[in-house]
Amino acid sequence: MKLSKKAIAAGFLVLLVIALVSFFLLAGTYIKFSEKGEEKQKAALCKDSVRLRAATAVNLAGQEIKYSPLLCQTIDKKVSGSPEEVQKAIADSMATCWQMFGEGQYKKNIFDSISTFGGDARCFLCYTVAVDPSTKFKVNTIRNLDFMQYLSTTPYRTYGEGASKREEKYIQYIQSGAGRGYFYGFLTEEGIKPGRAYGVMYKAKHADIGAGGAAIGAVGAGTALASFFTGNVVGLFGGAYLAGSALISAVDTMLQNPTNIDGIFLVDISDPDLRQAFLGGDAHCSYVSDAAGG
Amino acid sequence: MADIKKVISYLIPLIFLILVAMWLFVGSFPQLKERVGDVKKYISFGAEKELGPQPTIPEDHKKQIERLLKTMREMKESTVNNCFANYGGFSNLGEKGTSLHFIYDSLNDKTLVTVKGGSEGEQIVELEEGKGMIELPGVKLCVIGGGSVPSSFFNKVLKENYPRDTTPTSHFTEVSSIEVRFDTAGVGWDGNVIKTGLSNVDTNNNFQDGGWLFTPDNTHICFFPTRYDPGAGRNSCEAEEGGLQNSCTLDVTKLSSIPYLYGRGWLSECNPEKEYRWIEANLLRGSPGEGLVSGKCLNGRGCFAYGKSCFKKYLDADVGPSSNCRLLLTLEGDTCGYFAVPPGSKIQHQGERNELQKDLRYYGHDSDGNTETDLSNQMVNPNLKIVLASPDDPILTCGNNGLWNTRGLTETLFRSEVLFSPDACSDTTDNDGNGKVDCEDQSCSTNLACIAFVGDGSISKITCFDSLDNENVMKETEVIVENTPGKIDCLDPICEGIEYKDQKCVGGEVIALMT
Numbered sequence: 001m002k003l004s005k006k007a008i009a010a011g012f013l014v015l016l017v018i019a020l021v022s023f024f025l026l027a028g029t030y031i032k033f034s035e036k037g038e039e040k041q042k043a044a045l046c047k048d049s050v051r052l053r054a055a056t057a058v059n060l061a062g063q064e065i066k067y068s069p070l071l072c073q074t075i076d077k078k079v080s081g082s083p084e085e086v087q088k089a090i091a092d093s094m095a096t097c098w099q100m101f102g103e104g105q106y107k108k109n110i111f112d113s114i115s116t117f118g119g120d121a122r123c124f125l126c127y128t129v130a131v132d133p134s135t136k137f138k139v140n141t142i143r144n145l146d147f148m149q150y151l152s153t154t155p156y157r158t159y160g161e162g163a164s165k166r167e168e169k170y171i172q173y174i175q176s177g178a179g180r181g182y183f184y185g186f187l188t189e190e191g192i193k194p195g196r197a198y199g200v201m202y203k204a205k206h207a208d209i210g211a212g213g214a215a216i217g218a219v220g221a222g223t224a225l226a227s228f229f230t231g232n233v234v235g236l237f238g239g240a241y242l243a244g245s246a247l248i249s250a251v252d253t254m255l256q257n258p259t260n261i262d263g264i265f266l267v268d269i270s271d272p273d274l275r276q277a278f279l280g281g282d283a284h285c286s287y288v289s290d291a292a293g294g
Numbered sequence: 295m296a297d298i299k300k301v302i303s304y305l306i307p308l309i310f311l312i313l314v315a316m317w318l319f320v321g322s323f324p325q326l327k328e329r330v331g332d333v334k335k336y337i338s339f340g341a342e343k344e345l346g347p348q349p350t351i352p353e354d355h356k357k358q359i360e361r362l363l364k365t366m367r368e369m370k371e372s373t374v375n376n377c378f379a380n381y382g383g384f385s386n387l388g389e390k391g392t393s394l395h396f397i398y399d400s401l402n403d404k405t406l407v408t409v410k411g412g413s414e415g416e417q418i419v420e421l422e423e424g425k426g427m428i429e430l431p432g433v434k435l436c437v438i439g440g441g442s443v444p445s446s447f448f449n450k451v452l453k454e455n456y457p458r459d460t461t462p463t464s465h466f467t468e469v470s471s472i473e474v475r476f477d478t479a480g481v482g483w484d485g486n487v488i489k490t491g492l493s494n495v496d497t498n499n500n501f502q503d504g505g506w507l508f509t510p511d512n513t514h515i516c517f518f519p520t521r522y523d524p525g526a527g528r529n530s531c532e533a534e535e536g537g538l539q540n541s542c543t544l545d546v547t548k549l550s551s552i553p554y555l556y557g558r559g560w561l562s563e564c565n566p567e568k569e570y571r572w573i574e575a576n577l578l579r580g581s582p583g584e585g586l587v588s589g590k591c592l593n594g595r596g597c598f599a600y601g602k603s604c605f606k607k608y609l610d611a612d613v614g615p616s617s618n619c620r621l622l623l624t625l626e627g628d629t630c631g632y633f634a635v636p637p638g639s640k641i642q643h644q645g646e647r648n649e650l651q652k653d654l655r656y657y658g659h660d661s662d663g664n665t666e667t668d669l670s671n672q673m674v675n676p677n678l679k680i681v682l683a684s685p686d687d688p689i690l691t692c693g694n695n696g697l698w699n700t701r702g703l704t705e706t707l708f709r710s711e712v713l714f715s716p717d718a719c720s721d722t723t724d725n726d727g728n729g730k731v732d733c734e735d736q737s738c739s740t741n742l743a744c745i746a747f748v749g750d751g752s753i754s755k756i757t758c759f760d761s762l763d764n765e766n767v768m769k770e771t772e773v774i775v776e777n778t779p780g781k782i783d784c785l786d787p788i789c790e791g792i793e794y795k796d797q798k799c800v801g802g803e804v805i806a807l808m809t
Contacts, residue, residue, distance in 0.1 A: 053341075054341035054343075055339075055340050055341070056339070056340075057339070057340060057341040058337065058338075058339055059338040059339070059340070059342065060335065060336060060337055061337075061342075062335045063340055064342070066341070104346055105343045105344065105346075106339060106341045106342070106343060107341070107342040107343065107344050109344065110341070143401070145397065145399050145406060148408075148427065149406075149427060151426075152418070152425075152426035152427050153424075153426075167424075169424070169426070171418055171426050172348075175346065175348075175349055175412070175417045175418065176346040176347060176349060176412075176417075177346070178345065178346065178349050179343070179344060179345060180344075180347075180412070180413045180417070181346065181417075182413070182414070182416035182417050182418075183418075187602030199519045239736065259414045259416060260413065260414055260581065261346075261413045261414050261416065261417075263416070
C-alpha cells in the first residue's frame with residue numbers, strides 16, 4: 001500500500017505528540033517505580049532534567065523563563081564500613097548533588113520559573129545518608145574537623161596524564177571545578193557516627209526571600225549572624241555550641257543571607273534543632289518538593 | 295476520526311506555509327530581516343552560564359595573613375614567657391571579603407586555620423596549593439577578653455606604676471575557636487570584628503588590635519578584642535569586660551598602652567631574632583651619662599621619641615636613606631632627635647672599639663615636634679662615644695639592611711658621651727669633664743676616640759687613638775687647670791692598661807703602680 005504524503009506527515013505529527021506526552025507520563029511513572037531504584041539513575045534523571053530546564057530556558061530582555069520541569073527526587077541511602085568509606089560516601093553524595101544541579105554554572109537561580117533579581121532562597125534535599133547503626137568505628141566518631149580535612153585533602157577527580165596530572169579535591173570541585181560554589185557543614189559535636197542521618201542539600205543562589213522590607217532587615221542581621229558559622233564546621237557558632245531556638249534562629253538568618261553563588265550543605269538531621277532549622281515548616285529556605293511529591 | 299484527520303491535514307500545510315513564509319520574507323526583505331534581528335537581541339535560548347575561577351583574596355590580605363601565621367609560629371617557638379609580638383594588623387577585610395577561621399583541635403593539639411574569600415566571601419582560599427586548612431601544631435587559642443580577664447591582664451602586664459598585680463588570677467581566656475572578619479554594623483561601627491563565642495566580647499568593630507599578639511606560655515596565643523575608648527585626653531587607657539580599650543593597642547601616647555610600653559622596652563618581645571630599625575636612648579643634655587636602650591621600633595613603623603615633652607614620631611621615610619640604622623636620642627628637656635647610623639656600626643662593650651662617630655648627624659626637634667634643626671655643629675665632641683655598660687649585654691650591630699641586630703636585647707644599658715653646646719668649642723669641658731681639651735685640634739675627630747690625660751693640674755698631653763689602638767700624641771702642652779687632680783680617664787675603655795705617672799687603669803679603676 002502506498003501512503004500519500006499527507007498521511008505520512010499526519011502520522012509523524014501524531015507520533016510526536018504521543019512521544020511528548022509519553023515522556024512526561026513515563027517520567028512520573030518511572031520515578032514512582034524507581035523509588036527503590038539505583039542512586040545513579042535518580043541522580044542522572046535529575047541532572048538531565050536540570051540540563052533540559054537550563055537548555056530550554058528563554059532569555060527575554062534579561063529575564064530567564066524556565067518551563068521544563070525538574071525531575072529530581074531525594075535519594076535515601078544507608079552507608080556502612082570504615083570511617084574512610086563513610087566519609088567517601090558522604091563526600092560523593094555532596095559532589096553528586098552539586099553535579100545534579102549544574103555545578104554552580106548557571107547564573108540564575110535554577111528553581112525559579114521566572115528569574116527576578118536572583119530568586120528566592122530555595123533548597124533541595126538531594127540525599128539523606130544514614131550511617132548504619134551496626135557500623136563500628138575504631139574511634140567513636142568522625143569529627144567535624146576530620147571530615148573537613150577529608151574534603152580538603154581527598155581527590156575527587158583527576159585531570160591529565162603523567163606529569164601534567166592534576167588532582168581536584170572535593171572542596172576544589174565544589175568551589176571552582178566548573179562554576180562557583182561553597183560548602184557549609186552543619187554538624188553537631190557528635191560529628192559523623194553510626195546511627196545518625198545526614199542531609200545533603202543544594203542551595204540555589206538568591207537575592208532575598210522576597211518579603212520586601214522584612215527581607216532588608218533580615219539582610220542586615222544576616223550578615224552578622226552568618227559569620228557565626230565557623231570554618232564550615234558547625235554546631236560551633238563563633239566558638240560556642242548553640243542549641244534550641246538560638247540555633248534555629250541563627251540558621252534561619254544565615255539562610256536568608258543573600259548569596260550570589262550556589263552551595264552545598266551537609267546537615268545532621270538526627271539533631272532535632274538542626275532538623276527543625278532546615279526542614280521545619282518555618283525554614284527560610286523554601287524547599288523544592290521532589291518529583292515524587294516528597 | 296475523519297474529523298481529526300481533516301484537522302491534521304489542514305494543520306500540516308498551515309505550519310509548513312508559515313515556516314516557508316518566514317524563511318522567504320526574512321531572506322527577501324531587508325527591513326523585516328532587520329526587525330527580526332532586533333528581536334533576536336532581546337531573546338536568546340538557554341540559561342546563562344559562567345565558570346568559577348579559583349577563589350582568591352586581595353594580595354594585601356594575603357600578606358597580612360601570612361605575617362600573622364608566621365608571627366604565631368615564631369611565638370610558639372619562642373622561649374620568652376608573657377611576651378608580645380606584632381604581626382602588623384589587618385586592613386579593612388571588606389564586606390563579603392576575607393575572613394579567618396581558627397579552630398583548636400584538642401585531639402591532635404593543633405590549631406587549624408581556614409581562610410575564606412572568593413565569591414561572596416564564602417569560599418575557602420588556599421594560601422598554599424592544595425592546603426585548604428593550615429595547621430599550627432601545639433598552638434592553643436586565647437583572647438584578652440571576657441569577665442575580669444582584661445582587668446587582670448591590665449594590672450599584671452600593662453599597669454604603668456609598679457608594683458604590678460601578682461595575684462594568681464588568669465590574665466587570658468582560652469577559647470576553642472576564633473573568627474575574624476569585616477562586619478557592617480552601621481555608620482561609625484563598620485570594621486573588622488573578632489568573634490569568640492564569649493559574651494560581651496563579640497561586639498561591633500571590636501578588633502582594633504594594632505597587630506598585637508600576646509602569649510603567656512608559648513602555647514596559648516592570645517588576640518586582643520577591643521572596646522572603643524571614649525576617653526580622649528586621658529593619658530592612660532583602661533580595661534573593660536569585653537577587652538582592652540582600643541587606645542591600649544593603638545595609641546602610643548597612652549602611658550599604659552602596649553605600643554608605648556613595648557617601645558620603651560618594658561614589654562618582652564617574643565622573637566629574640568627581631569631586628570629593629572631604631573633604638574632609642576635617653577640622655578641628659580650637656581653632660582655624659584648612662585643611656586638606656588629603652589626603645590625598639592620595628593622596621594617600617596617609624597619611631598616615637600620618648601620624652602616628657604617631646605612626642606615626635608619619626609617616620610622611616612622621612613629620615614634619610616633606608617640603608618642606615620637609626621639611633622634615636624631623647625634629651626631630658628625639650629629636644630629629641632636621631633642619628634643616621636651606617637651599616638657596620640657597632641655598639642660594643644668597654645675596651646672594644648666603637649665606630650659610631652662616622653658620618654653622624656644629629657637632627658633635633660623642639661617640644662612641638664615640628665621644627666627640625668641640624669644640631670650636629672653644636673656637639674662639642676663630634677665623636678659620639680657609646681659603649682655597652684654591661685658585659686652581659688649583646689653587641690648591637692647595624693646590619694647591611696639598615697636594621698639593628700638586637701638579638702637577645704631586652705633592656706640594655708650603654709654609657710654614652712654626647713655633648714651639646716650652643717657654640718661648639720666655647721665650652722671647653724673635655725669629654726670626661728675632668729680637664730681641658732684643645733677643641734681646635736680637629737685631628738681627633740677623624741679618629742675613633744680621644745682622651746685627655748690630666749695630671750698635676752695640667753693637661754700634659756692629648757692623645758688620640760686610631761682604629762688599631764695606636765696611640766698618636768697630637769699635642770703636648772701645659773694648660774693650667776685649677777683643682778683638678780691628676781688621673782687617667784678610666785671611664786674610657788681605651789685607657790685600659792695604659793700607664794701614666796705611676797698609675798694605670800685596671801678594671802675601670804685607677805690603681806697606683808709600684809715603682
